[in-house]
Amino acid sequence: MLKQYSFEKTAVQTFAGNVSLAMRTENLQVFYGANHAMHDADLGFPKNQITALIGASGSGKSTYLRSLNRMNDGIATVTGKIWYHDVDINEPNVNIYEIRRHIGMVFQRPNPFAKSIRENIVYALKANGIKGKAELEERVETSLKGAALWDEVKDSLDKSALALSGGQQQRLCIARSIAMEPDVLLLDEPCSALDPISTVKVEETLLQLQKKYSIIIVTHNMQQAARVSSQCAFFHLGHVMEYTPTATMFSNPQIPATQDYISGSFG
Amino acid sequence: MGAKRTDFIATVIINLIVAAVVGILIFLLAYILIAGLPHVSWSFLTGTTDAFSGAGGIGVQLFNSFYLLVLTMLISIPISLGAGIYLAEYAKDNWRTSLIRSAIEVLSSLPSVVVGLFGFLLFVVKFKIGFSVISGAIALTFFNLPLLTRNIEESLSAVPRNQREAGLSLGLSKWKTEIGIILPVALPGIVTGIVLSAGRVFGEAAALIYTAGQSAPVTNFADWNPMDAASPLNPFRPAETLAVHIWKVNTEGLASNASQLSAAASAVLIIAVLLFNLGARVLGNFLYRRVTASK
Known part of the structure; x- marks a missing residue:
């Protein structure tokens, strides 16, 4: 029998005071048909920091994350506001691409x-109108370096990406994303299919990347959240229960639900 | 012991079944080739047929078969590609889509003779196109379409969902993701499907008797202008194909060596289909390596 926690008693900080936010959601709700999967999420994500979203399976954290870049379009109904550079990107007329x-x-x-490793990175760039060979080459190199993969693949850029190990593939996917030079990087349990050594490499990569990007990472792994994130949001059954600095959450959780979850006596 | 024994028996039975299938194929091929090959000669392959007796070479028929195949594929591949992409990626799961699917299934189970008669009545008679390559190609398209569409849809659906998400998350449009990322992965499956349907088209006779016709007028192989009446590329000339020729020689051929003629023509037909399959498979693998950079 799952323990009942009051959804009234939450501890959600805004983080808006002394840092600027990369993005922010207001009353974000997600519905899969009649299933209300995410209730009233008001979260702000500080720039150039890593924010972790933790919670059990089915807590709504991935659903929430996928709403942030409109990947839930056509899958779920998302209401509420998603503020990004003072634009509500949850408006229907926003250019989702x-x-x-x-x-x-x-x-x-x-x-x-x-496709080949190189083509994995340049395909979307070319589709977005970047044609210059020199610029493409440069983007390939900088993004692979950013994802800490360059040294391993620089001599085999034309080999198939499918021949890489799982950890290398995941870092290639990170490189592919940052080659677009985004502002925000969303990661949906990026290490859950990886072995511990690859996981460490991806985490080190993320810690480097936060200098340039604002990162939001969903993870099942509380140690991972503790290792990489500056602030941490705890999701439970479609509610954000606590959103506090990571150090606070793991040393001094504000509400019983978080306390139970991080101590493993949950449910 | 029980499990081991069961496993052994099952393995033996499965091997026997496979051996039977391969055995039948080899027997058929060997029979056709042994009966036919001794009568195949260069003059047979390139010669023309005597319109009255059916004796003589099969040069024109051989060309007609290939030309009809190319024309059929030119018409049916774009249509089935569009339909397959629609069904795999864009169609919503509702009554309209299942109606389309059932329609495709019904179309694929139409007897070829019925398709042939339909083509005869509509294109040959009603539209006054006459017995022609183009009438035959359209008729063949009718039963080529359902096979190809289903094949393309299945090949596309077999590509993992996360490939689509990867494309979309990079800001690529759905169409761009489909054409640039999903289609190349599905290509080997699609090419295999095209090969299988090409074999069917190449060997089809019933639907062509009434549409492409049973006469193979001598064409001038030096004239490649599709508009000229005597040009082999003219799509409006009647064109007896190899398969139709085999049927005709056997049923109404007056040549004294009719059985040898049909055996030789059958051998040529089989070899052509085999070569075509082999070539397309090589092409499919080559394309896959090119687009995916895999070894």
């Missing part, structure tokens, strides 16, 4: 295209 170029996404399972 443009939005996704600014808010990149990396998925749970590494999903490189069945």
